[in-house]
Amino acid sequence: MKKLLVLISMAAAIYALSCTNDAEASKPLNPNGDSELALLMRSMFDDGAKVKEAIQNGRVPKILVEFEKIHTAKATMPGKADTPEFKTFAAAYVQAVNALKEANGEDVETHYTGMVNACMNCHNAVCPGPTRRIKKLYL
Numbered sequence: 001m002k003k004l005l006v007l008i009s010m011a012a013a014i015y016a017l018s019c020t021n022d023a024e025a026s027k028p029l030n031p032n033g034d035s036e037l038a039l040l041m042r043s044m045f046d047d048g049a050k051v052k053e054a055i056q057n058g059r060v061p062k063i064l065v066e067f068e069k070i071h072t073a074k075a076t077m078p079g080k081a082d083t084p085e086f087k088t089f090a091a092a093y094v095q096a097v098n099a100l101k102e103a104n105g106e107d108v109e110t111h112y113t114g115m116v117n118a119c120m121n122c123h124n125a126v127c128p129g130p131t132r133r134i135k136k137l138y139l
């Protein structure tokens with residue numbers, strides 16, 4: 001029973017870290033290594049920063065991150081990504097990225113903003129910690 005309590009409090013601590021910590025992405029944030037989902041999120045953030053830069057320099061952005069993995073990547077907190085809420089926000093995000101990939105001309109900026117909104121919508125609902133960083137992706 002004691003062991004179980006220790007486990008639960010460890011999981012809670014890791015969870016709190018992953019969803020409230022606003023530290024820069026380069027260092028591992030928890031002692032057990034970072035979850036697949038956390039690593040994917042960092043790549044999504046880095047990719048977003050490159051897309052923003054490309055748009056600001058008038059270049060055609062390329063999305064290289066494997067964003068569809070958001071549906072399958074394992075989260076730090078077991079079950080975190082299994083809720084209907086998460087799945088709905090994840091589907092909206094994937095749709096937003098696909099719209100951005102197909103956009104041309106002036107639509108690129110609109111759909112890029114739509115993608116960042118999709119990041120923010122999910123984060124405001126399920127994981128508010130990183131929102132301050134994500135806001136930096138806005139044009």
Ligand code: HEC
Nearest residue numbers: 018035037038041044045075076089090093119122127130
């Ligand atoms: C469907 C919900 C959802 C969407 C959409 C989403 N995120 Fe996340 N994000 C999460 C969850 C949940 C975590 C916590 C992952 C974990 O700890 O396993 C997270 C974690 C993060 C982290 C912290 C990673 C770390 O270092 O631990 C960053 C940064 C992040 N997301 C950025 C983004 C960006 C940028 C986008 C859009 C391009 C985005 N997120 C879209 C749910 C989402």
